[in-house]
Amino acid sequence: MATTLGPARPVPRSASAPPDDLRAVMRLFPTGVTVLSSGRGDRAAAMTANSFVSISLDPPRVLVSVMKSSRTYPAIDSSGELQVHLLSDRQGDVARLFASRDKPFGRDLEGHFTTDGEGSHPYLPGALASLGCRIEERFPGGDPTLFLARVEHVRPGLAVNMS
Numbered sequence: 001m002a003t004t005l006g007p008a009r010p011v012p013r014s015a016s017a018p019p020d021d022l023r024a025v026m027r028l029f030p031t032g033v034t035v036l037s038s039g040r041g042d043r044a045a046a047m048t049a050n051s052f053v054s055i056s057l058d059p060p061r062v063l064v065s066v067m068k069s070s071r072t073y074p075a076i077d078s079s080g081e082l083q084v085h086l087l088s089d090r091q092g093d094v095a096r097l098f099a100s101r102d103k104p105f106g107r108d109l110e111g112h113f114t115t116d117g118e119g120s121h122p123y124l125p126g127a128l129a130s131l132g133c134r135i136e137e138r139f140p141g142g143d144p145t146l147f148l149a150r151v152e153h154v155r156p157g158l159a160v161n162m163s
């Protein structure tokens, strides 16, 4: 039997779920966790983020949502560069470290990241992979900005078989 829908009920345009309700249910929804890094020298910054989404493979694009109040935001915004480090399930301590306010910043970050040499983007040892990205577009999202970035380089971690 066909279902008959009643007249559409108007949805109040200003409806907003309480943040605590949303936080409580989003906690139940597992996501991948990444560390975002950007900037160099004194301006280098890194933070934990789970807003990472792979948008398309061709062109290779990803999206992240970064709070404007974070210290990592100005590093990404001013450099136009972003590295996304995909954490493994053994890197809970790394996720906690880079979500904390007293984490390393600027030159103190150097010991946490490494490179393959001149021209290589920094990568996080132990991560599943690190993506070297360039920001292509910024979308206003209220407290955060959504950065759409082109993936310029994929560096797989040692445990990842690319074949």
Ligand SMILES: Cc1cc2nc3c(=O)[nH]c(=O)nc-3n(C[C@H](O)[C@H](O)[C@H](O)COP(=O)(O)O)c2cc1C
Residues within 6 Å of the ligand: 033, 045, 046, 047, 048, 049, 050, 051, 052, 065, 066, 067, 069, 070, 071, 072, 073, 095, 098, 099, 100, 101, 144
């Ligand atoms: C699992 C997890 C995921 C997070 N995801 C995001 C995110 O996607 N975007 C964001 O702006 N903050 C996110 N945060 C919060 C930042 O990691 C946190 O605010 C951090 O302290 C910001 O650091 P900064 O101010 O030194 O840049 C997340 C935190 C956790 C624990």
